[in-house]
Amino acid sequence: xxxxxxxxxxxxxxxxxxxxxxxxxxxxxxxxxxxxxxxxxxxxxxxxxxxxxxxxxxxxxxxxxxxxxxxxxxxxxxxxxxxxxxxxxxxxxxxxxxxxxxxxxxxxxxxxxxxxxxxxxxxxxxxxxxxxxxxxxxxxxxxxxxxxxxxxxxxxxxxxxxxxxxxxxxxxxxxxxxxxxxxxxxxxxxxxxxxxxxxxxxxxxxxxxxxxxxxxxxxxxxxxxxxxxxxxxxxxxxxxxxxxxxxxxxxxxxxxxxxxxxxxxxxxxxxxxxxxxxxxxxx
Amino acid sequence: xxxxxxxxxxxxxxxxxxxxxxxxxxxxxxxxxxxxxxxxxxxxxxxxxxxxxxxxxxxxxxxxxxxxxxxxxxxxxxxxxxxxxxxxxxxxxxxxxxxxxxxxxxxxxxxxxxxxxxxxxxxxxxxxxxxxxxxxxxxxxxxxxxxxxxxxxxxxxxxxxxxxxxxxxxxxxxxxxxxxxxxxxxxxxxxxxxxxxxxxxxxxxxxxxxxxxxxxxxxxxxxxxxxxxxxxxxxxxxxxxxxxxxxxxxxxxxxxxxxxxxxxxxxxxxxxxxxxxxxxxxxxxxxxxxxxxxxxxxxxxxxxxxxxxxxxxxxxxxxxxxxxxxxxxxxxxxxxxxxxxxxxxxxxxxxxxxxxxxxxxx
Numbered sequence: 011x012x013x014x015x016x017x018x019x020x021x022x023x024x025x026x027x028x029x030x031x032x033x034x035x036x037x038x039x040x041x042x043x044x045x046x047x048x049x050x051x052x053x054x055x056x057x058x059x060x061x062x063x064x065x066x067x068x069x070x071x072x073x074x075x076x077x078x079x080x081x082x083x084x085x086x087x088x089x090x091x092x093x094x095x096x097x098x099x100x101x102x103x104x105x106x107x108x109x110x111x112x113x114x115x116x117x118x119x120x121x122x123x124x125x126x127x128x129x130x131x132x133x134x135x136x137x138x139x140x141x142x143x144x145x146x147x148x149x150x151x152x153x154x155x156x157x158x159x160x161x162x163x164x165x166x167x168x169x170x171x172x173x174x175x176x177x178x179x180x181x182x183x184x185x186x187x188x189x190x191x192x193x194x195x196x197x198x199x200x201x202x203x204x205x206x207x208x209x210x211x212x213x214x215x216x217x218x219x220x221x222x223x224x225x226x227x228x229x230x231x232x233x234x235x236x237x238x239x240x241x242x243x244x245x246x247x248x249x250x251x252x253x254x255x256x257x258x259x260x261x262x263x264x265x266x267x268x269x270x271x272x273x274x275x276x277x278x279x280x281x282x283x284x285x286x287x288x289x290x291x292x293x
Numbered sequence: 294x295x296x297x298x299x300x301x302x303x304x305x306x307x308x309x310x311x312x313x314x315x316x317x318x319x320x321x322x323x324x325x326x327x328x329x330x331x332x333x334x335x336x337x338x339x340x341x342x343x344x345x346x347x348x349x350x351x352x353x354x355x356x357x358x359x360x361x362x363x364x365x366x367x368x369x370x371x372x373x374x375x376x377x378x379x380x381x382x383x384x385x386x387x388x389x390x391x392x393x394x395x396x397x398x399x400x401x402x403x404x405x406x407x408x409x410x411x412x413x414x415x416x417x418x419x420x421x422x423x424x425x426x427x428x429x430x431x432x433x434x435x436x437x438x439x440x441x442x443x444x445x446x447x448x449x450x451x452x453x454x455x456x457x458x459x460x461x462x463x464x465x466x467x468x469x470x471x472x473x474x475x476x477x478x479x480x481x482x483x484x485x486x487x488x489x490x491x492x493x494x495x496x497x498x499x500x501x502x503x504x505x506x507x508x509x510x511x512x513x514x515x516x517x518x519x520x521x522x523x524x525x526x527x528x529x530x531x532x533x534x535x536x537x538x539x540x541x542x543x544x545x546x547x548x549x550x551x552x553x554x555x556x557x558x559x560x561x562x563x564x565x566x567x568x569x570x571x572x573x574x575x576x577x578x579x580x581x582x583x584x585x586x587x588x589x590x591x592x593x594x595x596x597x598x599x600x601x602x603x604x605x606x607x608x609x610x611x612x613x614x615x616x617x618x619x620x621x622x623x624x625x626x627x628x629x630x631x632x633x634x635x636x637x638x639x640x641x642x643x644x645x646x647x648x649x650x651x652x653x654x655x
Contacts, residue, residue, distance in 0.1 A: 189349050190382035192369040194396035195447065204395070208386045 043267060050075055050260035057257065075261035085258065088246035095157065095242060096225040099164035103221040106165070107172025108214050112206075114173070115180040126173070133170040140167070141234040148235055155237035163231045168221025175220065179213030179284070212284035219273050226269070298358070299325040299483055300346070300451060305355035307341050315341050317507035319355070323485070323500075328477050330486045330494040333504030334530070339487050342504070343453050346485065347376050360450055370399075375444030377454040381436045383428040389415070389439050390424030396447040414442040417476060434465045441473065445480065454486045458493065470497055491531055495519065503527050520578075524565055525652040528576035535582075535621050537575040541566055541651065549651045551575060555617040559593045560646040565653050572654035577644055579610075579624045584632055586643030594643035597621065599634050615642065 013025060053072040054060060062070025079085045110129055114122055132140055144163050145154070153159035187209075191201045229244035236245065243266065247259045300323040307316040316338045323329050331339040344350040346357060348369035357364045364372060384392050390411050397407040415421050418438035428436055437457060444452050454473075458466045474497050477484050488494055494501050495515045502512040503526070510530075511523045522528035529536070539551040542558060549563040551573055559575070566573045586594050600619055601612035608624045611634060615621040623642070625631050634640075 184380065184382065186378045186380055186382040187384060189347070189369070190376065190378060190443075191384070191395070192349075193347055193372070193374060193376040194399065194443065195370050195373070196395070196399045197370055200399050204399075205384060 046260050046263050047267070050257065050264045052257050052260070055257055057255075057260070075256070075258045076265075078256070078258045079261050079265070082258070084241075085243075085246060085262070088241050088243045091157075091240055092226055092242040092244075095160050095164060095240070096222050098161045099168055099225040100218050100222045102161065102165035103168030103172050104214060104218040107169045107217055107221070108176050108210070110169070111173050111176035111180060111213075112210075115177060115183070126177075129173050130170045132167050137167075137228075137230045141231045144231060145234040154235060155240065157240055160232055160236045160240045160242075163235050164225035164228060165221075167228065167231065168224045171220035171224060172214070172217030175217035176210055176213045179210045183209065212280045216277050216280050219277050223270060223273055227266070298322040299327075299360055300485065301358040302342070303356045303358070305342075305345065305352045305357060307338070307345060307350065308353045314353075314507055316345075316352075319507075319509065321502060321509060321512065323483065325360075325483055326481045328474070328484045328486065328497060328499045330488060330498040330501045331504050332488060332491060332494040332501050332530075335489055337504045338507045339489075339504045340455055343455050343485065343487050346451075347374055347453055348372050373447075373450050375447070375449035375452040377437075377440050377444045377452070377457045379456045379459050381428075381440040383436055383439055383443070385428055387428075388424060389420070389426050389428065389431070392428065392439060393424075393443050393446050396443065400447065410446055414446040417445070417479075418442045418472070433461055434469060437461065437469060438472075441476065445476070445482065450483070452482055452484045454484065456488050457486075458488075458490075466493070473497065495531075503530060505530070522564075522576065522650065522652070525574045525576065525654070528574075528650065528652055533579055533622065535575075535577045535579060537577070537616060537618065537621075538654065539573055539575060541569050541571045541573050543569060548646050549573070551651055553616040557595050557616050559595065559649070561649040561651040562647050563651045566651050573651045574654045575649055576652055577649045579622045580626075581644055581648040582623045583643050583645075584623075585641050588643075591643040591645055593646065593649070594641050597623075597640060597642045599636050599638045599640075602634060602636060613642070 013022060017025070048063065049057060049059065051071040051073065052060065052063065053070050053074070060070050064070075107129075110125075113119065114126055114129075119125075141163075144166075148154050148159050148163070153162065183206075187205055188201055191205050192198075196204065226242075227244060229242075229248050232240060232242050232245045233248070236242070241249075243262060247262055250256060250259045300321070302319045302321045305316060305319040306314055308314045319342065331342060333339045341350060345352050346359075346364070348364065348367065352365065359372070359374070383389075384395065387395065393411040393414055394407050397410060402410075411424065412421070415424060418441055420435060420438055420442070423431070423435065423439075428439065431439065437460075440457065441454075444454075457473075458469050461469060470493055473484075486494075486497065495518075498515060500512060500514050501518050503510045503518065505526050511518060511527045513521075513523075518527065518531050522531060522534075525536075528534050537553055537559075539553040539559070541549055541563075542552045543550040544563060547562070549561050549566065551559055551561055553559060553575075561573075561575050583591060588594055595616060597613040597615045599611060600614055603610040603612075606627065608626050609631070611623045611625055612619070613621045613623060625634070
């Protein structure tokens with residue numbers, strides 16, 4: 011994009027400075043992530059770039075940390091726990107979050123703002139406070155150190171995402187569609203199954219993906235509520251850094267970045283699909 | 294209940310807040326197969342009437358009958374009434390064919406019969422072959438056709454249309470008016486149509502119910518409504534009319550002698566005025582004004598001065614000062630031998646007393 015001919019010198023300087031600042035911010039955000047990826051292919055157990063790596067010598071690279079990740083029973087247990095906990099927590103968050111959003115979107119819902127802010131609070135309250143609160147609450151219920159405890163805790167953290175995405179889908183919901191379906195002879199149950207559910211599905215799925223990522227990445231609550239038997243991938247990484255430092259966590263980190271990217275791409279594709287279905291034009 | 298009555302409103306009232314009545318008192322009987330338009334300004338309660346008929350609103354008082362059956366306690370999905378909404382309300386996640394099949398599927402109609410009916414309905418609105426498109430891929434006019442087809446495909450007892458053409462541009466709107474009219478004539482289905490567009494109402498309807506302030510002002514065929522308005526609201530709302538204020542001077546042989554504000558005496562047909570000395574509003578269509586009338590035939594004649602001439606192609610709109618008012622409009626047909634006037638000319642105008650209606654002065 012060429013600058014118009016009437017641009018003054020200070021404006022030109024500012025223009026390029028602005029681009030430079032943007033690039034710096036972008037690098038600041040992304041560089042720590044990018045550095046991890048080549049390091050995870052390190053051939054030696056160090057967290058630094060070796061001479062061979064910098065010389066792009068193939069002998070400096072290896073897949074040994076990936077191999078360790080896929081064979082070590084500690085990591086395999088963590089993977090299993092992470093998926094089990096994330097999947098069940100996602101199911102719970104999605105179910106309750108969707109119901110809450112449907113209820114909150116009704117015209118005559120009393121105390122809507124109050125209830126919404128309560129439901130959203132796990133997103134806003136500092137995680138360490140939620141975790142400490144859950145620790146004391148769950149200890150009374152005997153849920154500490156159990157899978158159910160961690161699943162419930164993660165469900166509470168994931169629900170706000172589902173509430174927000176489904177509510178956003180329902181904001182644009184055209185109530186005359188419900189009237190139309192009703193006049194065409196559909197019972198309330200048929201309207202729910204054939205009209206409402208298909209139209210809010212993209213919102214439900216994006217909420218579910220966000221809830222899944224939340225649970226999958228979460229470490230603080232697991233440390234408080236869980237124990238070794240509930241070790242998730244982040245838990246294992248955290249204890250790995252403290253105890254026996256091994257580049258395996260770099261390999262794990264790379265894989266987790268990959269998973270997050272895949273989920274985010276899926277989210278974006280879903281958003282576009284929703285817009286297309288509803289006939290919203292790209293602006 | 295008369296045999297004629299198919300849709301019947303019996304003293305129906307509606308209030309949303311428990312204080313003000315949106316619909317004050319509604320008594321209408323509509324025969325089967327008629328195309329009836331509810332015409333009124335926005336906020337007159339016309340859409341509320343339609344929503345009560347469809348079952349999306351419940352009347353505060355009174356009863357609604359369809360084909361002899363009371364509707365009050367029947368939910369919308371059991372009323373068998375097709376509704377066309379202003380914003381079309383097509384299901385965005387279904388194809389056109391799926392949209393049309395929806396009312397048939399929820400009624401448990403078989404696949405082959407559904408397909409046959411859907412295709413027939415698509416052909417009826419000239420959208421054969423559009424079945425696999427998504428609604429978002431259609432133009433506004435096409436979406437409106439789909440909405441009309443969907444409201445008809447399940448052979449409803451009644452079809453309601455709530456300003457269905459409001460979002461279309463003028464040309465498309467006129468085309469759709471003819472099309473809906475044609476479909477109504479072919480199927481013989483009873484239609485209740487809501488609009489605030491009077492030319493649309495005049496063009497399409499068998500009868501028009503003019504609605505204002507929650508009551509029906511007049512229910513009549515278009516020509517009667519235009520030529521014999523019952524009160525001053527209808528006279529002003531339908532078409533263009535000249536309004537002259539005056540006082541009733543005498544009543545004789547079914548004619549009213551009215552004294553205008555400047556003292557001129559004119560003759561009119563009394564409609565809803567009774568007593569001598571009462572204030573009245575004379576209503577006269579611009580095309581019924583006669584220039585230089587023969588005083589033996591038309592006893593009413595008064596001087597007029599041309600103030601403004603607007604050339605409109607088929608006619609010349611002439612604004613004149615008459616009886617102390619300067620907003621008197623006369624339409625001069627652009628015939629080959631039409632009167633050629635210029636601003637400032639003074640001439641005599643008159644009218645037949647049956648064309649001038651003495652109405653309430655409100």
